[in-house]
Amino acid sequence: MSYLYGLDHASKDFTTAKSFGKNTFTNAFPLALTQYLSMERELGIPVVRAEIGIDGRPTTNHVKSRWADIIHTDPRNAFFDFEAPFEPYRQFATAGDLSPSDVVIRDNATKEYLHPLELKLVVAPNAETAGRPREKQACETVFRPSTVEQVAFSIAYGYTSTRRYEMQTLLRDHLGLPNEYDWRNVRFMLDKIPAIVEATEALIEAGIKLQRPLIMVALWRSQGQKPLLDEKHAFDTFVWTDLAFVQLFVQAVRAAYLDADSNLVSAPNAKISRPARTLIWLIRSLWDYTTQFTLDFARVKSDTTYGYQTDKAGSFTTGARDIMMSEEFVYPRVGASEIERIFNERGRDFLLPERRLDASFSLRFTIDKLQAGGDWTS
Template identity: 30%
Template sequence: MGKSAIFKPSLFGLKHSNRDFTQKETWGKNQFNSSFPASLCAYLDGKGLKNVYLKLDENLKIQHSELSTKELYGLAPDSDNLFYAFESQFTPYNQFVIGSLPRVDLVTQRIDNGNCLRGLEIKLTALPDNTTCDLEDIRYGCEIVVRPDTIVYLACSIINHIRQNIQKLQEIIGSDFDSIQDWTEPREVMPYLLSIVGVIDRLSLDLLPYQQPFLIQPIWKTEGKSSKLAEQCLDVFVWSDLAFTRLFVDLTKFEARIEKNISRQIRSAIWLFKMLDDFSKQERINHRKIIDQLSYNTKNDKAFALSGKITNRYMRSEILHRPRINKSEIREIILGGGQNLLSPERRFDAIIYNSPDLFNLEEKAK
């Protein structure tokens, strides 16, 4: 992967997209956190490497395998026929919802006919997080924060697998939940939590052969909790839609036996189930109504968040321990001086932490 003469800011592999990388505003935090991962996946492909693919197996456990970026995007990442549409709707899912479909982080499309190939969520995550930075390297983990809209896309992805067989979906759900009169009342819903995750489990097992890439989770590794990149610092994990359910379903199974309140993880399981249940009855989901009404006295700013201690259980591997991309290779991904257009957050605590000289004034005075 030799260097080429590139004179304007760009990202490796992103030939055609709805972002103009020559403009400074395109390098803001929110945009960079999705465009850089898309480029990183293309870079892996250019090196002949595959993404780590987290899939669900027949024991409802996470299995590590490989996924090429071509399989991830639906076309080779360097194809002249591939368009990267960031922050866009994955329009094939419009038919499943009432109202407006949320936007997803990345939609890949064919240029020749405009067909959507993939709708992908992206979570660029730091390794380690605050809960694992003092542990040994092999136990490092990433915090992951999930938006409510991600649950909507998860429901749509699952619905897309089974939409041709709604009767099967109805059979898996059954009629036991019809006795819940008020889904907004925690006391009515709590007794059914294990049944709710049981439905998600049975449906997942039935759809195992159809699971597909859902969320891209690149990792960037630092030396402990410092701001210094590790020598081997970048890699990419990809969650299938069914594997992703484990992040909140497994915790719901545990919490349902001990918790008296509905946590964010439990609420996410309820949201997913309710969307699937509504689709089985109406062939549409009113996702906004479900999320707004089934809040259970918790803000809807995020669906849930998991610490690195939890995500490490699913992601632990030699690649998590030692990412394959060296920090020196970042210059092969961010091209044409694009790094000069970045606008990092100015956080007071970070500035103090990175200004040790402030606390050496007394020594200097001596």
């Protein structure tokens, strides 16, 4: 029996120490938490979706969805294939080159590919906001280029190959002549930021009914900066659609570069922000896909670094908080006492206390044992 709730059917064996390494555990725990919310607590999962606001521009909202509807199967029938490619994307990839998703949900009986997910584990409050009221506290959310690549594939998959020309027309209408862009030139691309934003927003608007749940963000709340879980409101899960994720970057770029009328207002020292560069990566990848029939995100990323490292696509605090802001963000629905039902105490020795969440778990287990009159060393 898996030491993590609901992960008995998985490509990792969660009764062994090697499955509790950093990358695997931080990906597996959000899934176990969500399985618990759905199967044990019978609660809906907040899905952050893109929508068109009253000003005619994209924004986001929250809709509660059944976990089974998100992953296209009963959670008890789900097989979690970690760090695996979502094979239906192969039709869009260059020959023999398909990057893995954090997890691919498959039918446990037939092994049919059902749905990919990218996984994030974040903590609130961060150091900057720990002293503020709960509703003003934030978490640092860092996204890597690999997630943006999965978003590009998800958008292409959502539009489907039959609507490829529609996407091409939409992008061309807002970009003008993208084949003549000097994509590598920072100064040139800074001047094109209004067009990039408009093209992205048009892509979101046209794809509202096509958006797909893609990025799971599991939240845990601590007692300020102490390594202690919030007793009553420790954990919850959000699932962002691909287009809601894109909207996070659009908002950041608008705030940094555009005025209320979408005019470029500043481009100090000819520098480009990570969110702006990420939108360029996304739009160029999708444009190339519509004209060349393949999506080669890795090539686009390496071709348009603008002299900066490419380890991060963007890092957000208040922006991510505002998109997730809800009762579930301020007061997560799973309390600290429930951790023992999600993470079996037999896996305690596999934790690595130098990691903040692991330290909180270890401390929690130790406190519970001492209160029960047990030996904390055993």
